[in-house]
Amino acid sequence: MAQIEDLITSEDHLRRGFADAVLATALRLAVDENCGTRFLTADAADWPRHWYERRGFSVIGHSHCFERG
Template sequence: MQFERDEVGAAAAVEFAGYGVHERVLTMVHSGVLPPEGGGRVEALSVAELVPSLVADWRLGEPGRTDEQVRQLAERITLYERGADVTFLGVRDDNGDVIARGELYVADGVAQFEDVIVRAEHRGKGLGKQLFSAALHRSAAAGADVWFLIADDDDWPRGWYERLGYRAGPVMHVYQGMA
């Protein structure tokens, strides 16, 4: 269940307390001021190039899953290409392994950058910032003049996104796991 108006969703929290997971999901819109280009090793990746990274991350994040479950979770990304203009962006290490990645969706002058992941051992090196810069410039070249992302309202990346030029927009309340 979800509520798109913050005040209604907040009021529902009292009634739904204890019945499932409550998330405050925030839409963040970019200011439109593009960062300087360059300085990164960001490239567009095919699904085939991306799947090994997804498998490795799912194995790490979900150690109780079977190999078949991990493969299916990783390969669900093939569905993202159906009906959407999506570009998978990534950064590789010296061995060619994808160590940072994100999904860029562009349509009708609007761009969304989502599911940005930088492997823990490679954080703090500016790879996430390189991904966002590349996504902004790539989407601007494709005609986008509105950029947004979806974030957890109370999670640490929100402040990082703000430093990258995104500002808080509408809050939606999402309730999951309710019987």
């Protein structure tokens, strides 16, 4: 199983394909290590979720976080 975390591109480097390259590398490494399940978390209300969907990811669950003040 492989979890992909913290894929962030600085604003100076947006729209140059860097995130695609990093994600593709992470997925290739996971396949090379026989990780049949590859997942990440994304905010349902934020635009990266759609970017991940265009790269083949789909929603399989939801999580919630609560904090008591």
